[in-house]
Amino acid sequence: MSKARIMVVDDESILRMDIKEMLIEAGYDVVAEANTGELAIELAALHRPDLIVMDVKMPKMNGIKASKIIQQSFKIPVLLLTAYSETDLIKEARNANVVGYLVKPISEQDLIPAVEVALGQSERIKALLGNIQELEYKMETRKLVEKAKGILMEIYKIPEEDAYKKIRSYCMTNRTSMKEVAEYVIKHRQLDSRRVSSLNLR
Ligand SMILES: [Mg+2]
Structure with a gap:
C-alpha cells in the first residue's frame, strides 16, 4: 500500500x-x-x-x-x-x-494508533460510498431499461423478452451501456417514435 x-x-x-x-x-x-x-x-x-x-x-x-x-x-x-x-x-x-x-x-503512542484507526475508518467509508453509488447506478439503469423495453414492445409489437434482447444486442454491437441505450430510446420516443425504429435495433 x-x-x-x-x-x-x-x-x-x-x-x-x-x-x-x-x-x-x-x-x-x-x-x-x-x-x-x-x-x-x-x-x-x-x-x-x-x-x-x-x-x-x-x-x-x-x-x-x-x-x-x-x-x-x-x-x-x-x-x-x-x-x-x-x-x-x-x-x-x-x-x-x-x-x-x-x-x-x-504522544507518539497515542497519535499513531489513532491515525491508523482513522485511516481504516476512512477506507471503509470510501468503500461504502462506492458501493452505494454502484447500487444507485444499477437501480437507475434497471428503471430506465424497464421503460425502454415498454416502448420497444409497443413499437415493434414484440414480447418483453425480445425487447430486452434488442436493447442488449444494440449495446454489444455499439459497445455502449444498457443505460445509454435505454436513455436514447426513451428520449427519442418522446420526440418521434419513428426515430426509435430507425435505431434499427435487431
Ligand atoms: Mg491551538
Missing part, C-alpha cells in the same frame, strides 16, 4: 512540527501544514490528503468549523487535537466527519 497522505493543522508551530515528525517517522507522508482553519480548507482543496490531523482551538476559524466545511466539500476525515478544557467542543464535532480526537499533550 502507498503511504497515506496527511495534513497537519495547528496554530502552534512547535506542536505542528512534533506531530509532523512523529508521522514521518511512522512512515506517513505529510503533504501539507496549516496554522489556521481557513488555510486548512484551502490546502485540503489543493492536496486532497487522506486524513487531516487538526487542532480544535485556533484563532479565527476553529478546527471544528473547518472540519465541517471540509466534510461538506471534500469528505476528508479529520482527527481532532484538543486540550482537556475544550472537550465540550467535541460534542459539536459529531457532524463534521471527525473520526476521532486526541487530548493534548500528544
Whole structure:
C-alpha cells in the first residue's frame, strides 16, 4: 500500500512540527501544514490528503468549523487535537466527519494508533460510498431499461423478452451501456417514435 497522505493543522508551530515528525517517522507522508482553519480548507482543496490531523482551538476559524466545511466539500476525515478544557467542543464535532480526537499533550503512542484507526475508518467509508453509488447506478439503469423495453414492445409489437434482447444486442454491437441505450430510446420516443425504429435495433 502507498503511504497515506496527511495534513497537519495547528496554530502552534512547535506542536505542528512534533506531530509532523512523529508521522514521518511512522512512515506517513505529510503533504501539507496549516496554522489556521481557513488555510486548512484551502490546502485540503489543493492536496486532497487522506486524513487531516487538526487542532480544535485556533484563532479565527476553529478546527471544528473547518472540519465541517471540509466534510461538506471534500469528505476528508479529520482527527481532532484538543486540550482537556475544550472537550465540550467535541460534542459539536459529531457532524463534521471527525473520526476521532486526541487530548493534548500528544504522544507518539497515542497519535499513531489513532491515525491508523482513522485511516481504516476512512477506507471503509470510501468503500461504502462506492458501493452505494454502484447500487444507485444499477437501480437507475434497471428503471430506465424497464421503460425502454415498454416502448420497444409497443413499437415493434414484440414480447418483453425480445425487447430486452434488442436493447442488449444494440449495446454489444455499439459497445455502449444498457443505460445509454435505454436513455436514447426513451428520449427519442418522446420526440418521434419513428426515430426509435430507425435505431434499427435487431
Ligand atoms: Mg491551538
